Amino acid sequence: MNSFFRVIELRSGEPVLTLKRCPEPTEDLIIIRPFLVGICRSDIKEIQGIRKHRSDFGHEVIGRIEWAGKLQSHLKGDLVCINPNIAISRNSGFAELIFARGEPALLSKAILRVVGNSPVETLVFIEPLSCAYHCISSLRSHLKLTSLNGLSIGIIGAGMSGTLIGLVSKHAGAKVSVFNRTMGRLNFLQERNVFVKNELFLVGEQVSPTFDIVIAATSNIDPAVMRFAEDMIKPNGLILLFGGTTRGEVFPDTDLELDRIRRQQELMIVRHHDKEFRIGGTYESNSFDFVAVMNYIEEFPQYYPLNRLITQIISLDQAPQMLAEMAELQYINYGKILVKIDLGNSATT
Ligand SMILES: NC(=O)c1ccc[n+]([C@@H]2O[C@H](COP(=O)([O-])OP(=O)(O)OC[C@H]3O[C@@H](n4cnc5c(N)ncnc54)[C@H](OP(=O)(O)O)[C@@H]3O)[C@@H](O)[C@H]2O)c1
Numbered sequence: 001m002n003s004f005f006r007v008i009e010l011r012s013g014e015p016v017l018t019l020k021r022c023p024e025p026t027e028d029l030i031i032i033r034p035f036l037v038g039i040c041r042s043d044i045k046e047i048q049g050i051r052k053h054r055s056d057f058g059h060e061v062i063g064r065i066e067w068a069g070k071l072q073s074h075l076k077g078d079l080v081c082i083n084p085n086i087a088i089s090r091n092s093g094f095a096e097l098i099f100a101r102g103e104p105a106l107l108s109k110a111i112l113r114v115v116g117n118s119p120v121e122t123l124v125f126i127e128p129l130s131c132a133y134h135c136i137s138s139l140r141s142h143l144k145l146t147s148l149n150g151l152s153i154g155i156i157g158a159g160m161s162g163t164l165i166g167l168v169s170k171h172a173g174a175k176v177s178v179f180n181r182t183m184g185r186l187n188f189l190q191e192r193n194v195f196v197k198n199e200l201f202l203v204g205e206q207v208s209p210t211f212d213i214v215i216a217a218t219s220n221i222d223p224a225v226m227r228f229a230e231d232m233i234k235p236n237g238l239i240l241l242f243g244g245t246t247r248g249e250v251f252p253d254t255d256l257e258l259d260r261i262r263r264q265q266e267l268m269i270v271r272h273h274d275k276e277f278r279i280g281g282t283y284e285s286n287s288f289d290f291v292a293v294m295n296y297i298e299e300f301p302q303y304y305p306l307n308r309l310i311t312q313i314i315s316l317d318q319a320p321q322m323l324a325e326m327a328e329l330q331y332i333n334y335g336k337i338l339v340k341i342d343l344g345n346s347a348t349t
Contacts, residue, residue, distance in 0.1 A: 007095035008320055010057060013049050015094075015323040017316065023099055027070040030107055032080060032098040034063035036124045036313075037339045039323065041159065041219060045244075047327035058093025059084035062114065062124045063341075066097065071104055079114040081126045085284040086110035094319055096341055112290050116298035121313075122306040124338060125164070129293045129304070130285035132164035135242050136172055137289065138282035139213060142238060142267045149173035154211040154232045156203060156225055157218035157243055158185040160336060163194060163309065165217055165242065171296070171303040177211070179203045179228070181218075188334035192308040207232045209275070218243040221258060226251065230272065238267075238278045251279065311335035315342065 005022055008015050025031060038060030045051035061082045068074040082093065088102030088110045100107060114123055140146060151174045155162045158180035166176045179201045180186050186200040207228070214229040214237065221243045229239045245259040256268055262281035269278055297304055311333055314322055319339045325331035 002097065005095060005097040006316060007091050007097075008058070008316070008323070009092055010046060013047060015047060015320040017320050020091075022097065025067045025069070028101055029067065029069045030065065030071055030074065030100045030111055031067035032061065032063045032082075032100065032111065033066045034061045034093060034095065034098060034341050036062050036120050037093045037341065038124050038128065039319075039326070039337045039339065040128065041161075043323065044326050045219075047323055056084035058095070058339075060124055060127045061093040061098065062120050062126070063098070065111075071107055073108045074111065074113065079123075080111050081114055081123065081290070083110050083112055083130075083285070083287065083290055084127065085286070094316065094323075094339055096316070109287055112287065115291075115294050118297050118301070119307070121310060121338065122297055122301075122304070123294075125304075125306045125309075125336070126290060126293050126297065127285075128160060129164050129168070129297070129306075130289040131242075132161065132168045133293050133296070134285035134289040135165050135215065135217075135240065135282040136168045138265055138280065139215075139238070139240055142240070142278070142280040143213075147173055151175070151212040152177070152210065153213045153215060154179060154207075154229075155215045155217055156180075156229060157216065158189060158200070159217065159219065160309070161242060162215075162217035163189060165215055166195060166199075167304055168296075169215075171300060174213075177201055179205075184332070185334045192305075192335070194305055194308055203228055209234050209237075211237060213238050213240060215240045216243050220244045220246070223252065226258075230275075230277075233275075233277045235275050236277060238280055241279065241281045309335045311337060313338045313340050315340060 004019050008017050037058050046057050065074050065078045086109045088100050090100040153169045153174045153176050155166050155178045158178050166178050169176045181203040189195045211232045214233050216229050218225050241262040245262045247259045249258050263283045265281045267280040
């Protein structure tokens with residue numbers, strides 16, 4: 001075991017690579033050695049200081065158990081990922097080692113053994129894909145449907161979430177149209193052969209109310225995004241809130257709180273501008289979603305061209321500057337950037 005490890009911490013809103021002493025491997029500890037860690041929009045929001053309600057910096061992790069303590073569900077060498085929705089105490093995932101503490105039952109739920117033989121570059125998508133999978137499960141549950149065959153889904157926001165939701169929707173049999181406010185991401189997805197041209201559209205293009213379902217997956221579901229969703233949705237259709245919502249913001253002319261609907265995964269009926277439709281929410285993901293997604297990646301690679309979404313693999317040394325530039329909007333990236341953690345860089349015993 002190393003005596004020191006390097007970890008990127010947020011200090012006054014700045015990502016800083018620091019050398020820290022490793023805690024003693026006690027029985028209440030789990031230690032993970034990450035290989036790859038994806039950079040997520042929420043990491044950038046944490047740096048920008050606009051993600052006040054929770055912190056899970058560096059959570060798209062794929063790594064191996066280095067020390068399992070007294071946890072009987074895990075063994076040294078197990079391949080694992082992290083479910084950041086379970087409250088445990090740990091350091092940032094942008095690190096050579098992750099030291100996690102918590103109730104054993106919570107640790108078992110938060111640190112999930114990965115099944116399958118897919119390359120780690122695709123397994124690192126388990127966490128973001130689990131949110132997309134959960135989104136489609138929430139949709140099925142709101143609609144009380146087991147199949148989405150034949151339904152038309154419009155997704156607003158062609159970022160990583162919108163893209164993964166689009167892939168899960170297509171796998172579930174829906175006809176998918178992905179909308180984005182600027183062309184860059186649409187071109188990227190077409191060039192990378194993730195979606196075809198006639199599945200990709202600009203927000204603001206003339207739309208008619210022909211969509212059974214509209215999923216709002218933008219960083220911020222602002223009033224313009226909601227207006228566009230309302231224009232697209234069929235009478236009695238369902239607008240599903242996935243992207244960022246702000247506490248207190250209401251749907252126009254109603255007292256329906258969008259943030260509450262999303263986080264509580266509620267379903268409401270709205271009548272607005274002579275059209276009746278539903279607004280529902282989807283939030284986070286759970287162990288079932290993680291397990292389902294592991295199987296999807298293994299069994300259906302044709303539906304999940306995840307490696308085509310990777311734009312860069314950088315080192316832990318390069319990551320602080322990349323994270324800072326992304327937070328200051330100096331670096332625009334359309335796909336997934338992965339941080340590769342090389343083994344044994346820090347001082348060892
Ligand atoms: N419900 C959940 O459980 C859950 C889970 C994970 C993530 N999320 C949330 O989902 C959101 C999207 O995440 P992501 O990973 O897809 O982010 P991302 O890859 O950075 O993409 C952000 C997307 O939002 C668009 N956008 C940003 N501001 C917009 C605006 N004012 N109007 C229209 N479009 C706008 C961007 O369009 P441009 O290309 O034009 O910039 C881009 O398509 C985040 O807020 C994240 O917190 C929710």
